[in-house]
Amino acid sequence: MNVRRLIPAAALAGAVALGATTLTACAGAGAAGGGADGKLDVMASFYPLQFLAERIGKDHVKVATLTKPGVEPHDLEITPKQTGLLGEADVVLYLKSLQPAVDKAVAQSGVKNVVDAATLTPLEVHGTSGHDHGADADHPEEGHGDEHGHSHGEAAEDPHVWLDPVKYAEVAKGVGAALEKADPGHAADYRKNTEELVARLTALNTEFEDGLKNTATRTFITTHAAFGYLAERYGLDQEGISGVDPESEPSPARMKDLQAVAKKENVSTVFFETLASDKTAKSLASDTGLKTDVLDPLEGITDKSQGADYFEVMRSNLKNLQKALGTK
Template sequence: MNVRRLIPAAALAGAVALGATALTACSGASAAGVGKGGKLDVMSSFYPMQFLAEQIGKDHVKAATLTKPGVEPHDLEITPKQTGQLGESDVVLYLKGLQPAVDKAVAQSGVKHVVDAATLTKLEVHGSSGHDHAHEGEEGHSEGKAEGHDHGHGEAGEDPHIWLDPVKYAEVAKGVGAALEKADPDHAADYRKNTDELVGKLTALDAEFKDGLKNTASKTFITTHSAFGYLAERYGLDQEGISGVDPESEPSPARMKELQAVAQKDNVSTVFFETLASDKTARTLAADTGLKTDVLDPLEGITDKSQGADYFEVMRSNLKNLQKALGSK
């Protein structure tokens, strides 16, 4: 798959357990479960996973990162030093299928506590057009395949962008919390408390999105990066991707013509691009159709260009931008 993803991977840094010999024997996996300094070393693959580790682990964990802000995670080349850090981690937190280099390194790491976020919620297939929310208002989601969105992730091109749906992200948070409790039982009560607090904040964010997007002039948004399938489905919107999952690729003339028709038919006012990707195609389409442009951030990493300092701030900026573009009433 050919997607540009900027996901900066979070990292819960590798901890060396209280028995150095045991660590060596276990390919770096900590026998005691807590590394140097009494903290749990957690290595995360990219920002959404790092954020969970930091919010749930707080002072009990030491976080490190494999994917630096702005780095394309799919093209990530893991250095020997990072491989060593990964192997010495107490916990590894990643999303299988998103970064092949990470998947390979994790499989060979010998780390005892490995958390694959893809197993903590249900992944689905979403199209570059978001007309897959046949079950709007229901807890379950559409299972139907949609064309134009083959991420190459997981099974049958499943969409990995689960963190952009606060409800799914909360499900992942619960699984991460349980994993940290198991890896560091001495602080289980704190991990449980922190998990509950984070889930509460995500539930409140979900309510903000529901309320903020329930009454809009349009339900369709056009975006460079088709990363918002879960968000669109959750809140009854339609995502139309310019270049599918690869914001760097050039859309065909036929696709541009199709999007112009969609914009006119569905009362679209704005073409979205992301701060870390080229805005060329978005601006071209906007110029051809007389539309405005704005930012919709897939939250694959936080940089100084992000519209917020953390997950919640950026998600609220996304909500504000969507409300403005869709004509929230």
Template structure:
């Protein structure tokens, strides 16, 4: 994968076809709409909710299974949510991130189901955040990753790379067009506007992280593999892709050595999970702590009100920690 530039127009155009195939059991007719005339979209968690809201705007009513402040990896679906899911016109989720959601979606019987994991290429990332040779790509029928070990399966955190998030956005736009053809032109226009904003964000990250004193960052949650690969950085995760998993004493000792060798100044933690391990490592190594938000949910503790604001806060925090020149 080219990590230095945005996907070409041809690749984005190809995502339209992917978006169409991501819809399961779709008929040619548009989906039913609620009493208010809007398309009812159920999203699995914030990054999917944000896409639906940005692309659907006034034509959709968006709800989410993962409420603000809830850590999405460990989400349990309530009977009420199961019922709401079955009544949705469109379901937008990312298979492999939330086992409970995967199971509920499979049993929902909803006609228009969009799996974001099929709209871009998934990769397997090791602790340094780089794809393993020969292991990239999404294989039909795989159940996703092991939540305790990022290297055991595919990394689902594609939204933290603006380029891959753009691919997903393109596919979501195509899916909404198919579900609600009467408003296809508006969905297309909104998708194009969102892609322009993601292109600009990608440029900001490329320019902002091009010249830094260090390329290595340590984070509680190994969610930043795609971002690290895109911008030439090395992610060292304290835990795996599950932020609640506990690192071994050997891993903590290894990270202390990495911090010293690579001139690491900061240990990052996040807003939705415990900062205990990050602060322990920082204390043991004499490092500072700061926030690097995996954007799995927005709360009043988030450093921004939406995806773009939090991503720009992440960029500033990375620039500060890595010694941007």
């Protein structure tokens, strides 16, 4: 079972109230922006925040994203033009620490209405393994970070909160509050849309709880260790081949450990994702006689995604987990 360690973060109540942001309301009851269409211009750093803005803002917002479909978010590079567009947005939504280039661009843009999703729900520590979240004497290399500032086992905050529907709902509430603050004239609509979205996420959580209640094994192996929150929520053990950055290379010792875990825990499947290479997953699967399948971290939607939006892909993830874990 995963060991949960909470990281001190801004209190949720204060975050939802946006005490940690610099949001300011515009004069009057209309949208904060000066767009010709009268819509609130929202810039989201990547898909999960884009999805929230679109679902909560609906017809009152115009949403753009810095991370185009098919681009691996962790490796995103920001152009000067994109930095300029950031400064023109009425509201910027990003998740600090997930994309270092975005963190830097936001700091340089001078934009005032910024919402850091990492302040809207408490972050936790999740290493590459559901059984051991820290480096040990036998494999000290697993405690090292990578060039993106991510950790492969050391005490670092895991940013992948959107893969837990409960925590994603908390972020949704904060985004809704941000839009209300920036565009008070449509506050009632944003509030209603937020409540509807949170209700759907609550229902999705129930689907996962019921669907993963009885399984033959509780352990799954994935290339990208992005599913710590999901595993914690539903009593599963995530064994990540790499760390929270999908491009990091596992050590030979880590691969050997995973072969032992697969045998001991009756693991049937090695999961890979659509936006990163499946080479390592297929190598491990070949060495251990396991199958491969997709577990999508939902950092972007492409024509290869197993669904057209967050809810569809999450339900595909659930079905793939049920198959791999041996739902009874």
